[in-house]
Amino acid sequence: MRSFRRHRLLVSVLLCALTVLAARPTAAPEESGSGTGSGADTSLSAEVARLYEEAAVATRQYEAGREEAEKQRSEAQRAEALLDAQRRHIAALHEDLGRIARAQYRTSGGLPVAAHMILADSPEGLMRGQHAFSQAHLAVNNAITKNQRAEARLAADEARAADQWQALERRNTQLAALKADIEQTLEAASSRLQGEADAAVAAGACRGAVRLDQPETGLSDGEWVAPVETYELSASYGSGGARWSSRHTGQDFAVPIGTPVRAVGAGRVVKVSCGGPFGMEIVLKHAGGYYTQYAHLASLTVDQGEHVSPGQWIGQSGTTGNSTGPHLHFEARVTPETGSAVNPVSWLAARGVSL
Structure with a gap:
């Protein structure tokens, strides 16, 4: 008897619970323009907003890298132009040296300095001629040495500028790949976002606002802006x-x-x-x-x-x-x-x- 009464009490409790549950109203659908978006909606909108900002940053970095690479390319081209000018100058000096040597050979007939001293009208005349030739020869050698150093320096500058340009080109290639990857991911996420929006419009019911992290605008209530930043x-x-x-x-x-x-x-x-x-x-x-x-x-x-x-x-x-x-x-x-x-x-x- 005790067990039967216990079962009867349990059945009564269950019936009461079912009655209460049946009496509860079902959840009403969201009204248009009210409530907040679902977690999935918010996550997708936030992802699109984040990717949009990342794409903008990647574009700025890519453009800055491209401009820097162009500047380095121009510097390398300027260095090459200076190098060509120096090479032409050295070639002219070599030509002058050859001309002096040929003239000396014709006037001296290939005689040694001692023979010139014996045949000269006076030692002073010989010394003056020899000194003038030595000075000219020394000046040409100094000019050649100086320009060789300048050529080496310019060649090093050219190589350094070319290395920097190539490094920037490699970096820009990486930035371009990163930019393309972000834009591709953004396009896919935007497509999903648009699909959800189309479904909401077809149903004629807004899903409610999604909450995104707002940017710091620094604007007062009396100020005005364009409705989009880049357009x-x-x-x-x-x-x-x-x-x-x-x-x-x-x-x-x-x-x-x-x-x-x-x-x-x-x-x-x-x-x-x-x-x-x-x-x-x-x-x-x-x-x-x-x-x-x-x-x-x-x-x-x-x-x-x-x-x-x-x-x-x-x-x-x-x-x-x-x-x-x-x-x-x-x-x-x-x-x-x-x-x-x-x-x-x-x-x-x-x-x-x-x-």
């Missing part, structure tokens, strides 16, 4: 084409996928969206009643309602939505909605930012 301007405000229903409403910045996108000024995030022709986009509200839009992104690093500072990374560029290639579409508006855009280039120029 090429492409489609401009007001341009026409088959891609737009009327006119282009913003300024496009041609940048690779994963490029950090910056808030141009202090403001608040009033819109985060992951669907429609702009793909993944962010709209900020700034002081003075103006708004800026950042579209075709591959990731978001802010959530709706957040306050941002000038230069803060708010996302990463991509090619989501109605986009023909990786770029950032940037707009300046008088309302948060499409159709209220003003020329973003002149708008930024009025705030001290020249594109």
Whole structure:
């Protein structure tokens, strides 16, 4: 009986537990523009941001090495030119020496110095002639010795410059390989990031902000910057084409996928969206009643309602939505909605930012 009561009590406890679990609500899916990104999302975005910086550093190192190699090459070429000039000068001295020797042979007839002394009109005349010849011979020998030393010195300088140039060429080859490897890895990571962004846009639901280590900008809330640090301007405000229903409403910045996108000024995030022709986009509200839009992104690093500072990374560029290639579409508006855009280039120029 005791064992039966114990089993009945255990069954009652299990039934109560199952009832409680059944009554708990299931986890609701994340709302668009809320929450934070998953660990995998954050890791991939951070990897792309890190690789982007490494690629920029590798490019700067490669360019610096290439310029140094060119400078060393020029120095080696200058040394070779000096060496050629010295060789020509020595050849001329040798020619002069030969001319003097031939003249001496013709005038002396090959007689020894003692015979000249016997046949000379006076010892003083002979001594003067012999002294003049000795001085000329000594001057030529000194010039040849001096120029031989200069030639050896220039040859050593040329060899040293050539060695430095070759060492820089080898280093530059290594830097080029490192740069290519980083860019290849970046391209693969950016492709994965874009794939995740495309999936989010297709689902029409943002995954929430991923949190990246922010750079030190040193900017105050009253300062303004360009939306990307390094770029090429492409489609401009007001341009026409088959891609737009009327006119282009913003300024496009041609940048690779994963490029950090910056808030141009202090403001608040009033819109985060992951669907429609702009793909993944962010709209900020700034002081003075103006708004800026950042579209075709591959990731978001802010959530709706957040306050941002000038230069803060708010996302990463991509090619989501109605986009023909990786770029950032940037707009300046008088309302948060499409159709209220003003020329973003002149708008930024009025705030001290020249594109």
